[in-house]
Amino acid sequence: MAEDSKIFEENKNWDRRLEKEAEKKVNSLKWTFSPSSEKKIFSIDTPPPYTSGRPWHLGAAAQYSKIDAIARSQRMLGKEVLFPVGMDRNGIPVERYAEKKYDIKMRDTPRDKFIDLCRESLDELEKEMFEILRSFAYSADFENVYRTDSVEYRTLTQSTFIEMWKKGKIIRGTRPSNYCIDCGTTIADAEIEYKEMDTNLVYFYFNIKGSDKKILVASTRPELLGACSAILVNPEDERFRDLINKTAITPIYNKEVKIIAHSYAKAEFGSGAVMICSYGDYNDVMIIKELKLPENIIIDTNGRMNENAGEKLKGLKVKEARKEIISMLQEAGYVEKIENIQHRTPMCERSKTPIEIIPLDEYYLKVTDIKDKLEELANELTMIPEQHKQILINWLKVSTDWPISRRRYYGTEIPLWYCTKCNEPYIPEEGRYYQPWKEKPPQNAVCTKCGGREFIGDDRTFDTWMDSSVSALYVTKYLSDKDFYEKTYPLSLRTQGIDIIRTWLNYSILRCYLLTDKLPWEKAWIDGMGLDEHGEKMSKSKGNGIDPTIVIDKYGADAFRFWAASEALPGSNFLFSESRMQGSAKFLTKLWNVARLINQFGKSEDINEAELNESDKWIIAYTEKLTEECRKGYEGLNPFIPANKIREFVWNVFAPHYIELVKARAYGENFSENEKKAAIYTLNYVLNRILLLIAPVTPFITQTLWDVLYGKESIHYQRIPESKKYDDAILLLGDKLMEFNSKIWNSKKEKKLSLRDEIKIEIPQDLKPFEKDLKSMHNIIN
RNA sequence: GGGCCUAUGGUCUAGUGGUUAUGACGUCUGCCUUACACGCAGAAGGCCGGGAGUUCGAACCUCCCUGGGCCCACCA
Numbered sequence: 124m125a126e127d128s129k130i131f132e133e134n135k136n137w138d139r140r141l142e143k144e145a146e147k148k149v150n151s152l153k154w155t156f157s158p159s160s161e162k163k164i165f166s167i168d169t170p171p172p173y174t175s176g177r178p179w180h181l182g183a184a185a186q187y188s189k190i191d192a193i194a195r196s197q198r199m200l201g202k203e204v205l206f207p208v209g210m211d212r213n214g215i216p217v218e219r220y221a222e223k224k225y226d227i228k229m230r231d232t233p234r235d236k237f238i239d240l241c242r243e244s245l246d247e248l249e250k251e252m253f254e255i256l257r258s259f260a261y262s263a264d265f266e267n268v269y270r271t272d273s274v275e276y277r278t279l280t281q282s283t284f285i286e287m288w289k290k291g292k293i294i295r296g297t298r299p300s301n302y303c304i305d306c307g308t309t310i311a312d313a314e315i316e317y318k319e320m321d322t323n324l325v326y327f328y329f330n331i332k333g334s335d336k337k338i339l340v341a342s343t344r345p346e347l348l349g350a351c352s353a354i355l356v357n358p359e360d361e362r363f364r365d366l367i368n369k370t371a372i373t374p375i376y377n378k379e380v381k382i383i384a385h386s387y388a389k390a391e392f393g394s395g396a397v398m399i400c401s402y403g404d405y406n407d408v409m410i411i412k413e414l415k416l417p418e419n420i421i422i423d424t425n426g427r428m429n430e431n432a433g434e435k436l437k438g439l440k441v442k443e444a445r446k447e448i449i450s451m452l453q454e455a456g457y458v459e460k461i462e463n464i465q466h467r468t469p470m471c472e473r474s475k476t477p478i479e480i481i482p483l484d485e486y487y488l489k490v491t492d493i494k495d496k497l498e499e500l501a502n503e504l505t506m507i508p509e510q511h512k513q514i515l516i517n518w519l520k521v522s523t524d525w526p527i528s529r530r531r532y533y534g535t536e537i538p539l540w541y542c543t544k545c546n547e548p549y550i551p552e553e554g555r556y557y558q559p560w561k562e563k564p565p566q567n568a569v570c571t572k573c574g575g576r577e578f579i580g581d582d583r584t585f586d587t588w589m590d591s592s593v594s595a596l597y598v599t600k601y602l603s604d605k606d607f608y609e610k611t612y613p614l615s616l617r618t619q620g621i622d623i624i625r626t627w628l629n630y631s632i633l634r635c636y637l638l639t640d641k642l643p644w645e646k647a648w649i650d651g652m653g654l655d656e657h658g659e660k661m662s663k664s665k666g667n668g669i670d671p672t673i674v675i676d677k678y679g680a681d682a683f684r685f686w687a688a689s690e691a692l693p694g695s696n697f698l699f700s701e702s703r704m705q706g707s708a709k710f711l712t713k714l715w716n717v718a719r720l721i722n723q724f725g726k727s728e729d730i731n732e733a734e735l736n737e738s739d740k741w742i743i744a745y746t747e748k749l750t751e752e753c754r755k756g757y758e759g760l761n762p763f764i765p766a767n768k769i770r771e772f773v774w775n776v777f778a779p780h781y782i783e784l785v786k787a788r789a790y791g792e793n794f795s796e797n798e799k800k801a802a803i804y805t806l807n808y809v810l811n812r813i814l815l816l817i818a819p820v821t822p823f824i825t826q827t828l829w830d831v832l833y834g835k836e837s838i839h840y841q842r843i844p845e846s847k848k849y850d851d852a853i854l855l856l857g858d859k860l861m862e863f864n865s866k867i868w869n870s871k872k873e874k875k876l877s878l879r880d881e882i883k884i885e886i887p888q889d890l891k892p893f894e895k896d897l898k899s900m901h902n903i904i905n
Numbered sequence: 906g907g908g909c910c911u912a913u914g915g916u917c918u919a920g921u922g923g924u925u926a927u928g929a930c931g932u933c934u935g936c937c938u939u940a941c942a943c944g945c946a947g948a949a950g951g952c953c954g955g956g957a958g959u960u961c962g963a964a965c966c967u968c969c970c971u972g973g974g975c976c977c978a979c980c981a
Contacts (some may be wrong), residue, residue: 136943175967316981317979324981328943355981387906397981404977406906468974514909514976521908607952622975643971649973651910658973687927692920694972696911703917706930720940767919771928779945785937790939868946878946879938 129358130831137708137715139679142823149260149826154198155204165202166614167194168595169263170627171209171271173216176249179255180661181699183620184671185687189650189762190618191261192688195819196757196765199843205611207598211253212245212272213534214587215311220244220563228473229647234560241533244890245272255672256452259680260822262839263610265616269597271297271590272756274556277535279597280590282553282618283638284527285538289550292489292637297482298526299401299408301601304426304441307475309530315469315478323465326394326459327336329354329371331378336372338363339459341393343466345452346444347434349376358384358398363396367517374457375448376433383414400446402480404469412523422479427490441479446575463762484594486537487524488632494519500632507760508694511621518625527586527628534584536560542570545714546712554602592630595643610638617647618761621694646759650718652697658698669699681821682708688820689766710770711824714813718828721810726804734797737892739805741857744783744849745772746809751846755814769817774814777809780861789897794895815843867901 133143159163169190195205218229229237242784253265262423269276289443293761299311325345328337342355354371356363367384377396380398387410388397399410401418411418421432428444430438435451436444452458469478490497498519506512528537538557551557559580569576596602599612619627628647635643652660661668685707691697735743751770754765785802788794794802811833818825818838820881829838863886871882881902886894897903 135941136944192955224960260971290912344981387981389906392980399981406980409978448967469979516974517909530927625976654974660975689918695918700917700924700930710929713941714942716941720941723940762921767928775928778940782916782940783945786940801964865946872947875935877936877938 124881128722128831130827133717134721135712137679137681137711137824139676140825142334142679143680145823145827147258148830148837149258149839152262154204154206154262154839156207156262156511156760156784157203158607160203161211162201162203164611164615165197166205166599166611166616168598168614168631169207169209169617170201170623171211171269171594172252173214173743174245174252175209179252179671180653181325181590181669181671181674182697183695184255184259186620186655187261187864188259188684188687189257189693191259191263192646192684192762192819193616193618193648193757193760195262195839196762196843198839199553199815199819199841200754201759201842205598205614206263207267207269208256208261208412209269209271209598210245210249211462211587211588211591212249212270213584213735215531217241217245217248218531218533219314220248228560229532237532238498242272250791251334253378255725256663258672258675259684262822263574271587272533272535275603276590278554278556278598279593279602280535280585281538281555281557282602283593283596283634284585284589285550285553287488287634287637289339290637293527294524295484296487296488296524296526297706298485298487299405300483301478302481302483303471303474303476303478304422304424305476306471307424309483310473310478312531314472315474317467318379318470320468320477322464322468323449323562324448324464324466325452325460326461326626327374328458328459329373329380331366331382332372333368334369335543336366337379338366338382339394340396340398341462342398343404343464344403344445344815345448346428346432346436347403347421347439348373348398348448348452349378349399349420349436350400350402350421351376351378351380352401352411352419353380353399353414354731355385355388355399355410356382357386357388357390359397360388360390369651375451375454375597384409385410385414402482404480418482420482422481424481426479439899440519449643461747485526486528488633489648490524492520493633497633498638500642502637504632504642504644505630508692509646511649511694514621514624515628516665518629522629525586525633527589527873528583529586530582531584531797534587535590537581537583538587539581540568540578541581542573542575545570545573545753547572547575548581549578560591588630589625592634592648593638595631595635596638600791601638604705612643613641614644615646617644619647621647621649621651636811642847651691651694654696654698656699656701659698661699674704678704678708679711679823681711681823685710685766685821688762692763693761699712710774712820713778714773714817714824715828717773717782718810720786720830721806722832724803727800730804735784735798735801735805736798736896737853738784738896739801740850740858741853741860741893742777742805742809745776745857747846747849748814748854749846750812750816754843754846757843764821765816769813772883773813776861779811780864782806783808783852783864784896784900785891788896793899798895812844814838815841854893856889859887860890862895863890864900867903871901 184492193377198204221244224244225240249833258468303310322343324341324343326339326341328339330337342655351373369382369383370379399407401411402408413836419431421428423429426440429437473477478518501515536558538551549564549568551565560582564578595614600607631643647673655661686704753765788798791799814829825838881904885905886897
């Protein structure tokens with residue numbers, strides 16, 4: 124032991140350097156799940172982090188460190204823990220990352236080549252992610268990492284899609300999409316940039332049916348007049364009060380449209396009346412959906428007006444059509460004025476031309492028919508904290524069928540082909556990974572409708588949530604291992620951030636329910652967001668993301684983890700703060716020095732309770748109470764409680780009161796050998812327990828201290844003991860004891876005495892059992 | 906703009922009908938007391954965002970307002 128203690132002689136503080144030394148040990152522990160274990164199973168569906176983020180935000184790392192504390196605590200509470208780690212690798216972010224990195228454009232690059240470049244980027248980025256996770260001792264099963272773009276994972280995504288297709292859950296429909304006419308393709312929201320453009324705001328009249336009144340409308344898109352399906356006015360707007368619910372007549376087209384009161388129309392903009400067209404912008408999409416207005420498409424995918432636009436406009440490009448309709452309106456005397464305004468226009472960031480919103484044929488997963496059931500499931504799910512459930516419930520009420528097809532490259536392919544004769548879809552069997560854009564359908568494929576044998580593959584991919592929403596099925600081996608699945612599904616827990624309730628949580632419940640008839644987990648643990656020091660969400664676009672590696676190198680991983688656990692209750696947002704991170708580091712040094720001191724005294728064999736002094740009994744009772752509280756915290760998946768309780772105990776009770784009380788006794792000054800033994804026994808009893816209780820939060824320092832002081836086997840393989848019964852009366856007495864200590868310190872201070880100086884003071888009757896320790900602590904003479 | 910969440914000493918945070926309202930960081934004062942100056946002891950600092958209501962009683966329940974956050978949507 125003397126050898127081990129060298130670390131204490133050489134280091135007065137806990138720091139990152141010592142952590143690095145412990146890292147080998149801490150990270151060499153294996154956490155492979157054993158399904159045949161006798162222990163109760165605790166399984167966690169953790170978010171596979173998205174691989175393209177660099178640097179990974181501190182907020183995200185903090186969340187993962189809390190999840191890790193939960194996994195570790197469950198192990199130490201005696202559970203067999205399934206704690207998988209995955210990487211989410213599909214979708215637009217990596218496509219855009221690769222475009223930037225290699226200075227290429229997705230649609231100008233052969234798909235095969237582009238996919239390879241994405242994969243290369245992902246492999247590099249992934250390495251970095253793993254390094255960060257390991258740097259703070261994330262204890263998932265790294266020997267069985269899953270990736271959402273692997274053949275196995277994509278097979279699951281496709282097979283479960285096929286299963287749902289067969290159950291009739293997949294439907295076709297049109298969906299207004301961002302369409303770049305110049306590029307001839309849909310583009311993602313992320314590929315849109317908004318630009319202030321000069322444009323004309325045209326004021327023109329609609330006649331009111333059965334009246335000689337008129338209504339003045341202002342529009343930047345008059346060419347969409349033929350697609351106008353309503354006019355909105357603000358319900359508060361006096362000018363239009365008597366026109367609400369009247370019918371207006373579209374100039375030129377002579378179609379009837381309703382005038383509807385809706386808060387979207389702003390009285391101060393334009394004329395106060397706005398025409399809703401399919402589709403001028405996304406507001407039109409929302410309003411048409413909300414008010415169930417008819418859709419009338421007048422722009423085709425070539426960017427030209429179609430027959431619905433009328434003979435004069437048909438075939439014209441959008442800009443030409445705008446000019447033409449303005450002069451038509453002017454000729455007919457409908458135009459009141461034309462204003463030149465700056466208009467924020469959505470542009471394709473690639474072609475720099477305005478995008479159009481055009482309905483395209485897409486696949487949907489049916490949601491609307493089971494909304495009641497989903498709400499029921501949501502209510503069954505235990506949510507931590509419970510208040511966040513409202514976000515899910517509210518979303519379920521307004522959610523619609525989920526569009527699942529995407530016109531992208533790096534994603535799981537939609538496993539469908541179409542008959543070249545009759546266009547009927549052909550769906551293959553489950554159990555294989557299909558790439559219809561470059562593969563022929565299975566050999567025996569025959570069109571179910573016309574018997575045709577020629578097919579063309581669907582070249583689309585799925586929305587990436589189609590992949591991640593079956594993570595609960597992947598990690599429980601839904602397709603590949605029946606026994607494993609039966610044992611682990613539904614999982615015990617889903618952990619995730621509040622920002623993806625509407626997506627990941629919602630879609631996971633939906634898909635897993637459709638496939639298994641059950642909720643995928645018993646509980647969902649929803650964390651808040653990591654915000655910067657000003658309280659704003661960290662994000663790359665704002666540039667306020669903080670690199671966790673820098674913080675960890677500076678303050679240490681345990682300090683980082685302790686900060687994350689102690690800063691806020693799960694579910695609350697937490698602000699990054701260097702000073703509080705530093706505070707956590709200070710606490711670890713405090714703990715380190717408590718251990719250094721206790722280590723000096725050596726060990727004592729177990730002793731009878733009868734041999735303990737009153738102070739010893741008190742601090743042991745306190746420790747049992749602390750154990751009870753911490754266990755409750757961990758059982759409730761709330762590391763905030765143990766982190767704060769332990770800090771308070773160590774810093775405000777154990778160190779200043781108990782240790783000071785028994786220091787002299789432990790040194791053996793003026794005490795019997797038995798009394799000395801009792802002190803040393805108790806000091807170690809308490810320290811041992813503190814280490815066990817805080818180990819899930821701070822794995823490095825506890826590993827190091829445990830090795831030196833107590834352990835052959837790693838602390839992380841130990842159990843947190845059940846708390847023993849304790850006597851409340853002695854705790855109350857202990858409170859008085861601490862008050863008395865303060866009183867003495869105060870009075871020494873008043874008398875300008877040093878803490879070592881003698882003092883004459885009466886020890887209260889009820890504190891007599893502590894008399895000997897008190898006298899030596901304060902140097903009391905009478 | 907819509908929905909939801911939230912508001913506690915300078916900063917962050919616990920508390921959720923009756924407590925002298927918790928703790929941390931910071932500040933101030935005095936101390937290197939054989940573990941720690943990343944420390945010890947002491948102190949100052951809060952009309953629990955504003956207004957109204959429910960109640961014998963509200964930081965805690967209800968409503969309105971204001972600020973902040975998240976998600977969605979973004980100006981005809």
